[in-house]
Amino acid sequence: MKFAKVLEQTLQEQDLPPEWIAAAIQYKVLKKCISKVVKELAFLGLSLADMKLLLRDEAQDKTVEMFHNEATPDNPIVAHYTLKKSKNNVVSYLKIVLNEKGDEQYSKDHIHMLAAEIRRKLASLVHSDDDEERHIIEVKEDDEQHLVLSPQRSHNNDEMEDIVRVENDNEIVVMLNSDLTFFKMLNSELQSLDDIRQKEEEFLLSQIDKLSDNVVALTKKRSDLYVWREFFRIYLDSEVFFRYNETSLLALERTGDQVKKNLAEFNSRVQKGQIIERLNKKTGVAACEQFMAMNMRLLKMLQFQAINATALKKILKKFDKQTSLNVSGRFPDLILKDHIFIHGSSLTQNICYMIQNKLLRLIPQIEDYTCPICMSVAFKPIRLSCSHIFCVRCLVKMKQRGKTDCPLCRLAHAIELADSSNLDVEALELIKKNFPIEVKEKLREIDKEKYGEVVNHKNCVIM
Template identity: 30%
Template sequence: MKFAHAFRERLQNDGYPAEWVDAAISYRQLKKCIKKVERELERLGLDVETLGQALRSAEKERDERHAEYLLLDPDADASRAPVVFEPKLLIAVDEATGAPLDARLSPTTRDYLQQLALSKPAGPRVAQLRCLDSSSDQDSSGGASPPPDSSSSAPCRPLFRPFRMVELPLTSDSEFFGILQTELSGLAALQSRETARLSAQVTALGAIVSKATEPTASKADLAAWRRVFELYVDSQIFFSTATGEQQRDAATAQGLLSRFSDELGRQGVARGFKRKESAAAFERFVRLNVEMLLSLHFQEINDLAMTKILKKFDKHTALNIKSTFPATLSRAPLSLHPVSTAKAICQQLSTSLLPLIPSLDDYLCPVCFSISWRPIRLRCNHIFCIRCLVVLQRAAQDHCPLCRGNVVMEADSANLDPALARFLQRYFPDEVRAKQRENEVAVGVDRYGESFRETRCVVM
């Protein structure tokens, strides 16, 4: 299936809003523009092979620059907005005679370009470096070469040949990039609107979750929301921490979102909500991620359409914009480089929604790896549960396990952190109760031996 047809099918059938479909890359229209550019070049005698050779000559070391294709005026203000593409095809001509330097051009094309050069005001002279055989005293235009450099052992000597670049008038490429400019700006504006809309949803969710998880409220859903967010963070749906926060592709994100939903269902997390507003907010949270995924899909298919249309442009014109276009965009205002919607919303989730529910991992004792109940804050500011600190002191281990400071033996009841203890009791009541039971058993074992553990189990 040709890409144009597949692209249209996806836009129509993947569930995108009509506004998105209207803003998508107009692949078919751009293809028609490419055909116009191709015909216009052919009328000037610049077929793909000839023009490609002329443009490639600029990339060869010690060779003449016969042609150049620019997308932006090099002297233009790069900070202006919106960016305006100004494609220009420049052909090198002799500064004095106006004759094209590229001998591969047909006589008709050479005559046309020479007349065009002579009809335009002379531009600034440019020294063109050529490498000639050392036995020759003149170049093909009859100009005298400078004396050879006696210190050089190279088999050729340089000749500075003045030339200037003449712009070849084209119109179809301006139409192509005009359409592209409009659509890039439209996509950037659409993405900004969608990011703002989803951002507002995150803010609204935050207000609901904050109220529903308030520990003093009746029927608080603190534990249920904590489990939702723990599973969400572990799923790494849109970004992978293993690859330096690299954004995942849409297919991978879709699979991970599906697994996240399945795991929530398997654990019955949604059934654990006690408040109606929590259940409604949970549905909104899942839907938010589905919309982020849809935005990522839309971004990817438009990126693919852009890549393919630039490749097609190069194939039919040899103007090699696929390699220069990214560099051109790097000079454009940031409006053409918006942060992806998925990335922006994930950042907001990480900074404003997920932190509403304290994570148990942030309050684990680094010795026993359970909650630091009856927390002891050492002079080095590291926190341990009181039971682990007692064990360290009994073993006469004065070094803090984290920073190796000599602070363990000096700690006493004054190092208890009552504010943190109240916080843990408030936000982690289940974990605190479990740790209290563990401490009671550990104290009994210390006092009565291992038989206390078995006796206690029998009594219970």
């Protein structure tokens, strides 16, 4: 199936907002522009094979790659195709060298004849005076839609005047109306996608703020606190958008298909855990549904970004295939700093970071406040000079056994030097507030030890 059809079906099947679909890269329209570019080149007498023979890649200072022995590597250069960034657009133009000196260096009769034909066609527009305007012409359609060469530019503006210049009388610059239209349209579409992304990011961040306020209010009741903790634990374990154990950003971010699968598994686990049914208030149910909807919308944006990135890559590749003008690498480099939708930081990365820091951390997970020795809540947490935290009971036992180094990093005398000032008061208050059941169980274990009862810690690493 052709990509234009794939793009159209994908945009419809993903059930995207109408304004997103309207802002998507118009692949079919851009293809028509490319066809017009080909016609304008043919009007100049330049076929695809001719372009491969004559065109210089200014960015790499070499001729375009040859195929099937079409030319030798040292074939003469008579044309340059340039892309330059203006303030708001990308300007493109074809520069033809009209100097006939050195024709004897042409190694092939075909190249000589081709160059002479182009010169004859263009030279009639170049007057003997030094008027630069006569050295810059445009291929465009007249009122009857016939292609003509005109010294009057339809894309004339101050930015173009500063960029497009003729260096000497032996050169003429040809502005192809259709490729100027192509890049202007593509640049405009990328700007529309930037606007969509910015609005969507603002919307999702506002949703996170609202949901955060709701969660704070909903977790005042202990039973709801534990339900929400389980809900967020399932979400973290599902690793919906990212693999948390990866160090490479490229490796840790998941594809749209993977995210879709992970969200389905997350919803399934929520249903099995009867999370929704265990919430007491309708507002709690609505908050859970809002959280799930927010993740689904982020998935849609991820898919939308992916299909447009593919559309951009393919339309530039098609432009090169049909014209040999080599823009696939140059155009993205020119607009790299201007368009965040395609080349900016990942929207999912930004939003997931905010979900993690402004929402999920409202309900701490027990693993973040577990003593590494007894593997239960670190009630009355002692922060050693090396910053590692343990419950006071385990450190007392360690010290009684003559073990005074940090159990994790082995910092010498870290336990021996700790005193009451090492009590992490902030962590203590957080633990008392968020883990009342675990604290109660810990105090029960301490009481049993005081009265000589044996406490069996299944996960204890020092008993």
